[in-house]
Amino acid sequence: MSQIKAIEGRSVHQIQSGQVISDGLCSAVKELVENSIDAHATSIEVKFKNHGLELIEITDNGDGITPDNFDKLALKHYTSKLRTYEDLERVTTYGFRGEALSSLCALSNLFVTTATAGVAPKGTKIEFHTSGVLKSTSVMSHPRGTTVSVETLFKNLPVRKQELERNIKREFARVVSFLQAYAIVCVGVKFTVYNHPPNGKKTLLFSTKANKTTKENIANVFGAKALANLIPLDLDFEMTASNSILNRNRDDTRKVKIIGHISRPVVGEGRQAPDRQLFFVNSRPCNLPQVARAINEVYKSYNLTQSPFVFADLQLDTTAYDVNVSPDKRTILLHDQANLLESLKVSLTELFDNSEQTVPVGIQS
Ligand code: ADP
Ligand code: MG
Numbered sequence: 352m353s354q355i356k357a358i359e360g361r362s363v364h365q366i367q368s369g370q371v372i373s374d375g376l377c378s379a380v381k382e383l384v385e386n387s388i389d390a391h392a393t394s395i396e397v398k399f400k401n402h403g404l405e406l407i408e409i410t411d412n413g414d415g416i417t418p419d420n421f422d423k424l425a426l427k428h429y430t431s432k433l434r435t436y437e438d439l440e441r442v443t444t445y446g447f448r449g450e451a452l453s454s455l456c457a458l459s460n461l462f463v464t465t466a467t468a469g470v471a472p473k474g475t476k477i478e479f480h481t482s483g484v485l486k487s488t489s490v491m492s493h494p495r496g497t498t499v500s501v502e503t504l505f506k507n508l509p510v511r512k513q514e515l516e517r518n519i520k521r522e523f524a525r526v527v528s529f530l531q532a533y534a535i536v537c538v539g540v541k542f543t544v545y546n547h548p549p550n551g552k553k554t555l556l557f558s559t560k561a562n563k564t565t566k567e568n569i570a571n572v573f574g575a576k577a578l579a580n581l582i583p584l585d586l587d588f589e590m591t592a593s594n595s596i597l598n599r600n601r602d603d604t605r606k607v608k609i610i611g612h613i614s615r616p617v618v619g620e621g622r623q624a625p626d627r628q629l630f631f632v633n634s635r636p637c638n639l640p641q642v643a644r645a646i647n648e649v650y651k652s653y654n655l656t657q658s659p660f661v662f663a664d665l666q667l668d669t670t671a672y673d674v675n676v677s678p679d680k681r682t683i684l685l686h687d688q689a690n691l692l693e694s695l696k697v698s699l700t701e702l703f704d705n706s707e708q709t710v711p712v713g714i715q716s
Contacts, residue, residue, distance in 0.1 A: 621657030
């Protein structure tokens with residue numbers, strides 16, 4: 352039998368990094384935008400060259416990074432956001448595993464330019480080895496904040512790179528809708544998103560204006576017409592928390608608040624397809640297929656032929672769900688999901704019944 356040996360450290364790093372950046376372009380962009388939001392940015396500019404194949408560059412006006420952190424920035428499992436496993440229960444930042452920059456270092460040419468309030472515009476450009484170890488720093492002017500540049504994603508994983516190139520149209524469309532979700536949910540943050548195609552001019556894909564409301568953000572992203580048929584989604588209910596794993600404080604009920612916007616449940620006022628349905632838990636964009644199904648089901652009992660526009664942010668206690676389920680943190684495990692869905696349906700039906708001109712399908716003539 353051949354000997355069992357540990358995989359070389361460098362290779363382990365590359366193998367695992369491919370998993371963190373599981374979704375290629377989407378994961379890379381998502382991680383970087385989340386870092387900017389975690390750094391309290393109020394302006395985030397995302398620039399793609401050749402749809403991100405050549406370059407993804409994110410510039411924010413956030414806190415910036417202090418020199419004592421330069422050498423730890425891209426080391427695996429180094430984070431400023433969480434110290435212990437118990438902290439996970441209360442995590443309110445988007446990031447917490449300290450894996451993104453380290454993974455991007457292993458998969459691309461990554462460099463960071465940053466300046467903090469005290470030193471701007473005298474910033475520092477930081478370069479790293481593939482392992483995430485600091486390679487060099489040099490002086491480079493930069494306003495307060497951080498620019499992260501990712502060149503040639505998957506440069507050393509030829510199969511992943513080719514797959515990304517083959518599917519770039521679809522992948523890019525997904526990235527843009529990802530960014531739209533953040534741009535809508537992050538009030539007070541101005542988003543600007545550009546692409547620079549290989550033989551064309553730099554084009555603005557969309558932008559928001561640091562608005563105070565998600566409604567204004569929706570108008571910036573999808574156009575003012577998108578607001579015409581929307582009603583405020585504002586559900587407030589209590590649900591039983593019988594099976595909660597984390598129910599250590601022995602509370603039997605949980606307060607749930609769902610806020611956002613939804614199409615009026617009136618025939619002709621929905622959308623042809625369920626193409627604009629954005630779900631969040633405490634402002635974290637995520638996939639909530641069961642919640643989506645419940646909302647669509649209720650909507651269909653008023654409007655059989657169309658689907659609603661949905662922007663729904665579930666505001667839950669941080670102990671009521673677990674985000675540490677999938678590498679991209681988009682899958683969220685909701686404790687007591689069945690109870691939540693039941694209460695949600697009742698509460699949404701009430702909202703629709705009380706909104707003007709709505710008639711459940713069975714009663715329509
Ligand atoms: P995580 O977000 O899980 O902490 P990352 O690898 O994404 O891990 O980032 C590592 C650390 O680098 C962060 O904890 C943060 O301190 C710092 N950082 C990354 N991006 C930025 C940014 N845009 N502005 C300020 N600090 C940043
Ligand atoms: Mg992060």
